[in-house]
């Protein structure tokens with residue numbers, strides 16, 4: 502009875518859009534060897550809403566997306582038979598199904614600790630990403646006290662939402678562990694750091710540890726105060742140089758509009774820690790511009806300053822993308838929305854993937870053609886023992 506009640510609650514929450522996540526723990530002797538937990542989350546695919554099963558083995562993860570019927574059938578195979586504990590989190594209730602050693606199930610439930618209202622509006626997808634009534638948005642000067650986006654903050658609001666759409670798509674292909682460790686390097690005033698934390702905890706159902714790294718102490722203090730007031734326990738900011746930041750673990754690296762080679766420092770840290778997801782929006786590109794001595798047919802056109810500047814941007818980010826590929830990342834380069842800080846709006850995203858064995862040869866050819874002695878990211882990767 503408790504098992505079928507648990508499964509009914511699971512099915513009902515999934516059907517009504519209130520399912521946040523489900524965790525299976527305490528594997529018994531019949532569980533697959535090395536399998537520690539299974540994390541379930543809703544995942545929106547082209548074919549509709551599925552349940553993502555993230556099987557966490559001692560040294561690797563495996564993800565399978567199942568439709569609701571297959572998901573229920575799979576849970577029936579796992580509950581009690583292989584796992585002695587299951588927790589189901591919905592927007593309004595938490596269920597706990599526990600099996601004694603003799604196999605007797607017990608089901609408990611209580612109101613959700615951070616009850617979130619289910620999505621009801623017709624534009625459900627957008628609503629799901631960020632609630633404009635979130636108090637932190639007001640504290641950061643994006644919304645009014647009534648939760649309306651201020652006229653002066655419309656661009657910022659669009660940027661935040663676009664950013665979360667990108668994050669949502671990345672998580673669909675590359676799920677993060679429940680307790681993901683995330684660094685936002687060069688977090689500035691923290692809009693995007695707060696948005697990421699809010700989305701991951703309140704919409705994606707994770708319990709991440711997100712840290713903003715920022716040189717300017719004033720901004721760090723402001724962001725820490727705002728995080729505390731928002732009750733965002735897993736969000737913190739430290740005043741440090743990205744060059745000196747040495748996290749123990751890094752599952753996701755963010756570096757948005759960090760200046761010039763700060764982006765390279767951040768990318769190198771992400772690669773060194775084998776972060777599963779890397780998101781960077783480069784800012785200025787001075788290093789390569791100074792290093793360029795073009796020796797190919799583009800030389801005459803690059804005598805025009807603006808064209809040389811654009812070429813330097815292309816080379817800086819193109820070589821970054823190739824270096825990521827050479828390190829085992831599937832990489833994309835595309836246009837992000839422009840911001841008030843900069844007209845530079847290229848975004849590079851990278852997720853764990855196969856190594857591109859020919860990428861380094863391509864980098865070497867580009868460097869030769871444009872007379873570039875060194876690309877800072879390549880130098881960092883060469884000098885680190887990753």
Ligand SMILES: C[S@@+](CC[C@H](N)C(=O)[O-])C[C@H]1O[C@@H](n2cnc3c(N)ncnc32)[C@H](O)[C@@H]1O
Pocket residue numbers: 686687688689690691692693714715716717741742743744756757758759760763784842
């Ligand atoms: C243009 S702001 C971008 C802020 C935020 N990421 C965004 O996109 O809205 C860049 C921030 O990176 C910080 N920064 C630059 N170099 C840094 C470094 N080496 N270590 C830590 N922070 C750095 C700057 O102080 C600045 O606040």
